[in-house]
Amino acid sequence: MIADVTERRKNQVELSVRNRELRTLHDISEAALEAGSFQGGLTAILDIICKDTGFPIATVEWEAESGRSLRLIAARGIPVEYLAELETIGLDQSLSGRAFRSKAPQALSATDLREQIPHSIVDATGRG
Numbered sequence: 001m002i003a004d005v006t007e008r009r010k011n012q013v014e015l016s017v018r019n020r021e022l023r024t025l026h027d028i029s030e031a032a033l034e035a036g037s038f039q040g041g042l043t044a045i046l047d048i049i050c051k052d053t054g055f056p057i058a059t060v061e062w063e064a065e066s067g068r069s070l071r072l073i074a075a076r077g078i079p080v081e082y083l084a085e086l087e088t089i090g091l092d093q094s095l096s097g098r099a100f101r102s103k104a105p106q107a108l109s110a111t112d113l114r115e116q117i118p119h120s121i122v123d124a125t126g127r128g
Contacts, residue, residue, distance in 0.1 A: 024052045042074035050076050061096050064088060070096055 027048050035041030046058045057077035061070035070089045078086065091097035099106040 020052070024048065027052070039074065043076070046074055046076040059086075059096070061089065061100075063100070070094070070100060 028045050031044035031048055032041045035044055042060050046060065049058045050056065055077075058075070059072055059078070060074040062073050063069075064071045068091060070091065072083065072086050072089065075083060075086070089097060091101055095106050
């Protein structure tokens, strides 16, 4: 009996997580369709991702023509005065670059965050 309740609770939690993921994907689809521009769509999508995940920082990076770096094209949670510092990021210098090269998701811990993002930016966001 206890195993049944435990299993049911586990299934309810998994269902709740899946529903939240689907709701987020739906919200992202709506934002993209309603956006008046590509940049506006990216901004709206990053807002949704930050809100739904609780992550303080989100970026969209595009492969630079050289193929050796990523170019920041949209960001949330990074103070404006630091955006120029991050405009072009070498593939070996960031989590995004590692994910891009490996074609696989990469995990980032709070410790990694302080190593990946200049301390001044993390301190400025108040989330370091």
